[in-house]
Amino acid sequence: MQLKPLAFLIAAAFAAPAALASTSGVVISQVYGGGGNSGATYKRDFIEIFNAGSAPVVVGGWSVQYASSAGSSWSTTAIPAGVTLQPGQYYLVAESLGAGGTVDLPTADATGTIAMSATAGKVALVRSSTALSGSAPTTAEDIVSFGAASTATEGTPVPTLNNTTAALRAGEGCTDTNNNSADFGTGAPSPRNSAAALRSCSGTPINQPIVPACPDGATASGTAGGFNVTATDADSRVNAASKIETPTPWPAGITLGSFVGATAAGDTATQTINVAADVAPGAYTVSLKWDNDQAQTASCSFKVSVTGLVPIYNIQGNGAQSPLLGSGVTTTGVVTKVMNNGFFMQDPVGDGNAATSDGIFVFTSVAPTVSAGQNIQLSGTVAEFNPGTAGNPSTATRPMTQITGPTGIQVLSSGNAITPVEVDLATLPANGLEAFEGMLVTLRGPLTVQQNAFPVRAGDTIDSVTGVIDFGLATSSTSGFGLYRIQPTQDPSFARTNPRTATPQVSGGNVRIASANVLNFFTTFTDGSNYLGQTGQGCSLGGSVSKSNCRGADNFTEFQRQRAKTVANLSGLNADVVGLMEIQNNGETTVQHLVDLLNAQMGAGTYAVVPQPAQGSGDDAIRVAMIYKPGKLTLNGASIADPADINNRAPFAQAFTTPNGAKFAVIVNHLKSKGSCPSSSSSPDADDGLQGCWNATRVQQAIQLKSFLTQVQGTTGAQDVVLLGDFNSHGQEDPIDTLTHDGAIVDAVAHFDPADWSYIFDGASGRLDHGLVTAGLLGKVVYATSWHINADEPVVLDYNTEFKVFGSSATGSPDYYTATAYRSSDHDPMVMGLNLTKSMKGTDGRDTIVGTPGDDIIEGGPGADMLTGNGGRDQFVYGSMLDAGDVITDFKPGIDSLVLTKLLASLGIVSADPLASGHVTCMASAAGAIIGIDADGTAGPAKTKPLLQLKGVACTAVNAASFKF
Numbered sequence: 002m003q004l005k006p007l008a009f010l011i012a013a014a015f016a017a018p019a020a021l022a023s024t025s026g027v028v029i030s031q032v033y034g035g036g037g038n039s040g041a042t043y044k045r046d047f048i049e050i051f052n053a054g055s056a057p058v059v060v061g062g063w064s065v066q067y068a069s070s071a072g073s074s075w076s077t078t079a080i081p082a083g084v085t086l087q088p089g090q091y092y093l094v095a096e097s098l099g100a101g102g103t104v105d106l107p108t109a110d111a112t113g114t115i116a117m118s119a120t121a122g123k124v125a126l127v128r129s130s131t132a133l134s135g136s137a138p139t140t141a142e143d144i145v146s147f148g149a150a151s152t153a154t155e156g157t158p159v160p161t162l163n164n165t166t167a168a169l170r171a172g173e174g175c176t177d178t179n180n181n182s183a184d185f186g187t188g189a190p191s192p193r194n195s196a197a198a199l200r201s202c203s204g205t206p207i208n209q210p211i212v213p214a215c216p217d218g219a220t221a222s223g224t225a226g227g228f229n230v231t232a233t234d235a236d237s238r239v240n241a242a243s244k245i246e247t248p249t250p251w252p253a254g255i256t257l258g259s260f261v262g263a264t265a266a267g268d269t270a271t272q273t274i275n276v277a278a279d280v281a282p283g284a285y286t287v288s289l290k291w292d293n294d295q296a297q298t299a300s301c302s303f304k305v306s307v308t309g310l311v312p313i314y315n316i317q318g319n320g321a322q323s324p325l326l327g328s329g330v331t332t333t334g335v336v337t338k339v340m341n342n343g344f345f346m347q348d349p350v351g352d353g354n355a356a357t358s359d360g361i362f363v364f365t366s367v368a369p370t371v372s373a374g375q376n377i378q379l380s381g382t383v384a385e386f387n388p389g390t391a392g393n394p395s396t397a398t399r400p401m402t403q404i405t406g407p408t409g410i411q412v413l414s415s416g417n418a419i420t421p422v423e424v425d426l427a428t429l430p431a432n433g434l435e436a437f438e439g440m441l442v443t444l445r446g447p448l449t450v451q452q453n454a455f456p457v458r459a460g461d462t463i464d465s466v467t468g469v470i471d472f473g474l475a476t477s478s479t480s481g482f483g484l485y486r487i488q489p490t491q492d493p494s495f496a497r498t499n500p501r502t503a504t505p506q507v508s509g510g511n512v513r514i515a516s517a518n519v520l521n522f523f524t525t526f527t528d529g530s531n532y533l534g535q536t537g538q539g540c541s542l543g544g545s546v547s548k549s550n551c552r553g554a555d556n557f558t559e560f561q562r563q564r565a566k567t568v569a570n571l572s573g574l575n576a577d578v579v580g581l582m583e584i585q586n587n588g589e590t591t592v593q594h595l596v597d598l599l600n601a602q603m604g605a606g607t608y609a610v611v612p613q614p615a616q617g618s619g620d621d622a623i624r625v626a627m628i629y630k631p632g633k634l635t636l637n638g639a640s641i642a643d644p645a646d647i648n649n650r651a652p653f654a655q656a657f658t659t660p661n662g663a664k665f666a667v668i669v670n671h672l673k674s675k676g677s678c679p680s681s682s683s684s685p686d687a688d689d690g691l692q693g694c695w696n697a698t699r700v701q702q703a704i705q706l707k708s709f710l711t712q713v714q715g716t717t718g719a720q721d722v723v724l725l726g727d728f729n730s731h732g733q734e735d736p737i738d739t740l741t742h743d744g745a746i747v748d749a750v751a752h753f754d755p756a757d758w759s760y761i762f763d764g765a766s767g768r769l770d771h772g773l774v775t776a777g778l779l780g781k782v783v784y785a786t787s788w789h790i791n792a793d794e795p796v797v798l799d800y801n802t803e804f805k806v807f808g809s810s811a812t813g814s815p816d817y818y819t820a821t822a823y824r825s826s827d828h829d830p831m832v833m834g835l836n837l838t839k840s841m842k843g844t845d846g847r848d849t850i851v852g853t854p855g856d857d858i859i860e861g862g863p864g865a866d867m868l869t870g871n872g873g874r875d876q877f878v879y880g881s882m883l884d885a886g887d888v889i890t891d892f893k894p895g896i897d898s899l900v901l902t903k904l905l906a907s908l909g910i911v912s913a914d915p916l917a918s919g920h921v922t923c924m925a926s927a928a929g930a931i932i933g934i935d936a937d938g939t940a941g942p943a944k945t946k947p948l949l950q951l952k953g954v955a956c957t958a959v960n961a962a963s964f965k966f
Contacts, residue, residue, distance in 0.1 A: 037099010
């Protein structure tokens with residue numbers, strides 16, 4: 002014991018001890034329920050207890066318990082057996098881990114999962130692990146109520162707490178009058194564990210005790226081994242350790258090895274326990290005495306397990322969990338795969354049982370020192386690792402069997418090889434990979450890559466892959482899906498079976514419409530700056546303006562990367578009308594900037610902004626918008642929005658007119674997302690496990706959209722309407738069914754390809770981005786599909802700079818970013834083609850037909866007609882030789898076309914290339930090219946008959962692009 006000042010000792014002798022109401026002296030000294038919440042410092046809730054008495058108290062087998070403020074149902078966290086609290090010693094019990102907070106608790110003495118209220122509740126210390134009952138139980142060793150709403154248990158409750166305050170017992174835990182409001186104050190949480198400095202409540206200085214750390218050890222029978230136990234003393238040096246052989250002597254062969262004493266107060270003393278090779282298998286409990294230089298002693302007991310070799314397949318067993326869970330084992334195997342925190346090893350022979358795995362993971366927590374191919378022996382404890390939360394059924398039912406705390410690792414030989422077991426996934430039953438957990442296998446394919454964070458495109462394939470079967474989370478969320486995975490031991494060779502396309506692979510129609518979720522395209526950034534270089538800026542959300550409301554790019558550097566990808570996306574679509582989702586809701590500023598970028602690349606005036614509706618754009622941070630090509634379309638009236646309360650992002654409609662007079666309207670939509678569920682599980686918008694959160698709201702939005710459609714048709718006069726956007730609903734879900742079930746609205750994308758997709762979530766693909774049309778328009782839709790440039794692409798390609806390497810000193814993943822359309826968003830854009838041409842037909846006589854300035858289909862019919870397209874992309878249709886004799890006055894090669902499909906069929910002409918076969922000819926004349934028909938082509942004797950004249954056009958300008966055969 003260290004010498005204390007005399008004046009202090011005299012004062013202590015006359016100090017009155019604190020009053021204690023707890024019969025044992027052990028009390029609850031601190032309560033904190035705000036851990037992991039917004040604004041919290043610590044990441045977890047915690048309960049701290051304290052021995053305010055003058056004698057050691059055995060608290061092993063006790064529990065701390067929690068109930069809500071007025072509740073009578075109690076949750077428990079047990080204190081492990083064997084725990085003794087010395088006078089003045091604290092003990093820290095960690096509880097629920099939250100998503101917030103920035104600081105870890107000190108190392109907890111025990112850990113539970115109770116989610117405590119940050120403001121009001123009840124905490125009890127109980128002399129058993131049996132749950133209490135009632136809202137104010139009287140059998141607890143100590144009980145604390147906090148928050149004005151709480152049922153009083155000891156006097157009146159502690160005042161209401163919050164995310165940054167804890168209830169702290171006065172006198173550092175020493176005050177206990179059985180009145181919570183008098184005994185406790187509130188303040189910043191200050192958790193203390195059993196290693197914290199002791200606090201004397203009696204006034205007598207405390208001589209800090211020796212604290213042994215004597216974990217159980219294990220060795221293998223037939224092999225000499227050993228392990229270490231330790232002890233420390235905060236105010237003295239531990240300088241000796243000796244056997245305690247009364248009443249139970251140590252077994253022969255288990256002896257004390259080397260001892261290294263502490264060199265200073267607070268240092269660690271280490272005693273090696275040796276186990277001879279001839280010690281018989283079994284479990285032996287031995288005791289050890291520790292001494293220090295102040296004549297103090299302490300003792301500890303621990304178990305020495307001497308085991309025979311347990312084969313890996315016996316450790317694994319034939320179920321999801323090991324039959325030896327918690328047992329110490331010694332085993333051997335060949336290392337097959339080394340990871341950064343452990344390694345896989347496998348029995349080289351196996352037991353021949355298809356239900357048991359011959360491989361296992363050894364968790365080292367740090368980089369292991371073994372190498373692949375080494376045959377090793379080790380001892381450790383069998384454990385089951387759940388990569389998710391305790392309540393996650395996807396992972397809790399399929400934990401990963403592993404050996405933890407490996408000791409005595411010996412390399413028996415090197416250069417060994419394990420032959421992979423071939424596994425056919427096509428014939429494997431559900432969860433069949435459990436029998437191969439930890440084993441080296443070859444999975445035969447072809448195997449298809451799903452959505453991932455690595456530079457491999459989803460949909461690409463490999464013929465086979467060799468590696469070790471592992472199990473883990475499919476997402477970054479501990480509540481997400483768990484899936485079996487393979488850790489390759491050989492580099493796989495990927496085939497690009499899902500190739501990228503530079504542009505949408507579509508053709509036809511004369512109006513192209515697209516929908517693009519541009520993934521939080523903001524010109525104001527989360528760092529408070531904007532694209533103009535101004536600082537101190539913010540984004541609008543509801544009634545607030547703050548940089549915390551901003552989404553998307555964090556700074557101008559990221560925005561430059563984001564906008565390059567977004568421009569590549571939209572210019573690749575090259576649509577005449579584009580509906581935009583997730584663009585900043587700041588008037589026309591952001592959408593106009595995007596148009597400026599597009600016009601800088603595609604040519605001045607290519608795009609213009611559809612003006613924002615007078616009804617506004619809602620109060621969300623993001624809105625929907627629309628851009629169009631003024632050279633192709635004319636706005637028909639003003640835009641319209643639906644400001645109904647159910648729409649947090651108001652649908653946006655605009656009618657258009659084509660140069661040939663055709664009229665149609667587009668409504669851009671962004672329905673409520675599937676995330677951020679309501680707090681009440683009884684809400685109709687709670688997650689139903691199938692359609693996500695807020696499904697009821699999306700259904701109401703769909704009902705309102707049908708009403709808005711009627712308004713748009715009546716206001717604009719356009720009966721043909723396209724409803725597009727991010728509906729946050731798959732095609733078979735309630736909101737889309739609400740829109741389409743009566744047939745008045747049709748899913749055009751599903752009409753062409755029911756299996757099309759636009760989004761991937763947790764590896765499952767589906768289509769949230771739709772192109773719906775009114776029933777009368779469906780016949781004019783020539784294509785509707787998704788352009789797969791985003792959902793299939795790995796997220797590492799996106800514009801974000803976090804966790805990517807920029808420079809030789811940086812750490813992270815390589816930067817695979819390119820200024821291309823790929824992974825410009827997380828949603829694939831939708832593209833649709835409409836055939837809105839105007840049809841004109843002549844009589845059986847001589848006609849003069851003049852088309853519109855737009856796209857026309859002109860069919861002169863029998864008789865020598867004078868035909869003029871008059872601008873646009875025109876089609877001149879011929880059905881038989883009776884239509885011969887026409888003059889087309891303004892044919893534009895490469896733009897206009899001659900449609901000869903019916904004519905050639907009427908003559909029985911079948912040719913892959915009628916121009917090359919001579920069935921269609923071109924003869925020059927002073928007035929222009931004469932197009933002729935030769936019924937038997939160059940191979941027969943028939944002569945060419947003239948069909949029509951292209952006034953002012955040379956035959957050299959006429960090629961296959963001028964025809965539709």
